[in-house]
Amino acid sequence: MCGICDFLQMELSKKFQMATSCHVVKIDSLEIDRKYPVIKAERVTTRFGESILLCIQNSTTLNHFKIFLPKRYAETFTDDDLNAINTEKVKLNLIYKGMCDQTKSFNLAIE
Numbered sequence: 001m002c003g004i005c006d007f008l009q010m011e012l013s014k015k016f017q018m019a020t021s022c023h024v025v026k027i028d029s030l031e032i033d034r035k036y037p038v039i040k041a042e043r044v045t046t047r048f049g050e051s052i053l054l055c056i057q058n059s060t061t062l063n064h065f066k067i068f069l070p071k072r073y074a075e076t077f078t079d080d081d082l083n084a085i086n087t088e089k090v091k092l093n094l095i096y097k098g099m100c101d102q103t104k105s106f107n108l109a110i111e
Helices: 003-021 079-086
Strands: 035-046 049-057 064-068 093-099 106-110
Touching: 035 064, 035 079
Parallel strands: none
Antiparallel strands: 035 049, 035 093, 049 064, 093 106
C-alpha cells in the first residue's frame, strides 16, 4: 500500500472507532470550567432543526462523548470551521460555564 492509502485507512479506522465508541451526553452533565478537547464537529439535522454535534474528549478518562450544542450555535460554525476542526488545523476546547439563572440557557465557551 502507498503512504496515502495507509493514512486514509488510519483516518477511516479512527472515524469508525469514534462513531462506535461515542455516546451522547447532556451539556449539564459536563464539569463546570473543565476544558474538553473537541475531536470532531459536524452539522446535523434533527427533528428540532439544524444543530452542531461535537465529539469531545474527557481529559482525565480519555473517553469520548457527543454533545449537541444549543440551536443558537448552529449558525456560529461555518462549513470551513467544521472542516478546520475535523482536519485538526484548529484545536479547540469546549468549556461548560454552567446555566444562566435568568434565561435557563447553557453558558458555553470555546478556546
